[in-house]
Each structure stands twice: as structure tokens, then as C-alpha cells.
Amino acid sequence: MSDSGESVEDFRHRARGWIAANLGPVQPWDLDQDCADDAAELVAVARDRALQRKLYDGGFAGICFPREYGGLGLSPDHQRAFNEELAGHEFPSRFMVPTFTPCAAILLEFGTPEQKARHIPPILKGDAFWVQMLSEPGGGSDVAGATTAAVRDGDDWILNGSKVWTSRAYWADWGLCLARTDWNVPKHQGLTVFMLPLRQPGIEIRRIERLNGESEACQEFFTDVRIPDSDRVGAVNGGWTVGSRWMFHERMAANSPYVTRPTGLSGGGTRGSPLVAMAATAGRLDDPIARELIGEARALDIVTHSLNRRLAAAAASGTANVDGSAIGRLFHGMAAVRRTTIAFDLAGSDAAAWSEADEAENGAPGMDFLLRQVACIGGGTTEIARNVVSERILGMPREPSGDHGVAFRDVPRGPSR
């Protein structure tokens, strides 16, 4: 039973009826794949905005968000029930990561009441997409080594520097940005988080083309961008406290109680094409090796879903070691690479994609195979997740660090910084 008095089962029953009446079947772009070109991507963005608005108007947006900010104030169990009922249906996939988590999750945890009242309702209504600006040209793994700098100027801050690999910044609305505000203390102690609208003087956004021709990744250049102090998130120089939770919420991704996403949706390169159909097309249905691969992929799906469920339940109960989210992040990367490799193997020579036409027709597993490593990089690399698991969960010795206790100004840096 929740504060509202509605039991999970009553809520599930109500959600089932509403979903059946209002939402169509799951679409290819719900797998959070980027579209072939900007025109198609912007159509998908508009569709996701409308879908999020539909959830809001239907009374199903922000299930775990506080009621005072437009949410339903219900429990993670209610969210899980909704996600289970959503299986097989369309949903606003582009909103979920990074807008709902980590960005909205961070606003809820560290924002002032005024910041939450201003920003959470537009997110729940589908009016505001957020991005996360952590990675820099000098490196993304060492998040605390940020050199994008904000300097205090009266009631404002002046931001200069550059962030990179920001997914979808070219059409998004707002961003969370980690910046250096004190160079005279060790690196973790001189950081502050700000929020800023992406379209304003002083911000130049450039696109980065990837191997498959799409360019959703962006680099932002900040030149004297003025940020009011009222848009600071958390304490001055308290950015690492915010940043640690930020990375936790990022690793939680689909397991976050703030995320509406159909249970059982698998990404990782198969693009929804059932592997059995792929084996049939390749004439390999009776091939014992193909059958074993299909079984392995199925086992990965089952393990992924039960691990996700366990992590989500542990996070919701508040009993979990927060670093446990790194286990989910690590397994997601490993499983995605393996699933992609299995699809590539099953498709055989059909997976060879020499042109866009090939890819559209039957070469998707080939392109997914070429891009498979993305699953081990985006959202923090699997190597860093291994470090977190070994050092903070298993208690193994920390790796040596040359910058411990040293003022960031005095830490040697490479030329790219």
C-alpha cells in the first residue's frame, strides 16, 4: 500500500487498462538506437515528447517522483509493476537516460525546492530533455580531473572550457555540468555542479560522426558562459559529493526507480530481430552450434533481467551498497558485446554491410558488431566498473594515484589539457 492508499495490484490493474487503451506496440527506435539521419531523429524526439506528455496527462508520469513536483509519489514497486505492464508497448525511450536518470534523480537529491519546482514538472510533461556533461577532451574516466572551469563573478559564475561525447546535446534543452571551481585543493575537493540551458550565447555545439555515420555525440565549447549562482546544484566545491551520486544514478540506468521502460526489452545489438529468425534466414536452424548460440543469448537475457531486478530492488530498499550499481554496469557491457557477437555469428555472410542499403536490409548485425564496444564505454567504461567492484566491493588494494593530496593546480597534465 502506498501513501496514496493505492495498492501495487490496484495500480497495476489500472495501468494495464490505460496502457492497452493508449499505447501502441514497441517501435524499433524504442531500443534507444539513434536514427539514420537528423530528420528521422527529430521525428522520433517529437514523438517521445508527445508520448511523455501522454503519460503525464494519463496520470502515469513520474511514478516515484514527489507529488509536490508533479509526480505520483508512489513506490519503486509501483514503478516496477508499471514497467511489467508496459512490456511490448511503445515508451518515450529518449527521455529515460539521461533526463530521468541521472539528471532528474540528481535534481531531486541535491536541488533546492525552487530548482525542483522549476525543473521537475517540465521534465515530467515531456517539455525538457536534459544531458550530462562530465567527459572532457583530456579524458572521461578520471571524472574528478575536470578542467572546465567556473569562476565566481558577483551573483554569477563564468564558465570556460569544453565537454565532449555529450549524447544528443544538439537537440536537448538543459545540461548538468561538472566544473572546476578551486584549483588550489586536491582534485575531488575543487569541483561544483551547475545546470545550464544549452542554447545560449557562449555555447558552441559541434557534432562528432561515428563509425556508422550517425552523429548524436557532441562536443560543447564554453566561452564566458554566465551562470547565475541560483543554478548551482549542491554546495560550492561539493561537486564530488554530487558527482558520486551522479555516477551511481548513471550506472543504475534502466534499473533506476525513476525510469519507465518495458520489462524484458533487450538492446545490445539484436535490434529486436529475433535470433531464431536470423538463424532461419541463414539456413542454420538445425545447426547445433547455432542452437547453442541462441541458447546462450537467451541465458544472457535471463541473467540480465534477474540481475537488474535484484539491483533495482536493493536500491529501492536502500540497503544496497551503492557501488553495487557497478556490477550491473559491468554485466550490461559484457552481455551486450556477447549478444552482438552472437547475432553477427548467426547472420553469417548476411551481416556484411558495405553500404547503407545493405545495413537497412540485412546488415544490422554487422554494423552492431563494429560498434559493439560502445556498450563498454558509454556510461563509464567497464574497466572503471571493474575498478569499483574490486576496490570498493571486494576490498582489494586501490590502484596507485599520483595526485592524492596534491593541489590540482600542481598535478602534471598532458598537452591535451
Ligand SMILES: Cc1cc2nc3c(=O)[nH]c(=O)nc-3n(C[C@H](O)[C@H](O)[C@H](O)COP(=O)(O)OP(=O)(O)OC[C@H]3O[C@@H](n4cnc5c(N)ncnc54)[C@H](O)[C@@H]3O)c2cc1C
Ligand atoms: C555511446 C556513448 C555515449 C556517451 N555519452 C556521454 C554523455 O552523454 N556525457 C558524457 O559526459 N560522456 C559521455 N560519453 C563518454 C564516456 O563517458 C567516456 O567515453 C568514458 O567515460 C571513457 O572516457 P574516455 O573516452 O575519455 O576514455 P579514457 O578515460 O581516456 O580511457 C581510455 C581507456 O583507458 C581505460 N582506463 C582509464 N582509466 C583507467 C583506470 N584507472 N583503470 C583501468 N582502465 C582505465 C578506460 O577504461 C578506456 O578503455 C559517452 C560515450 C559513449 C561511447
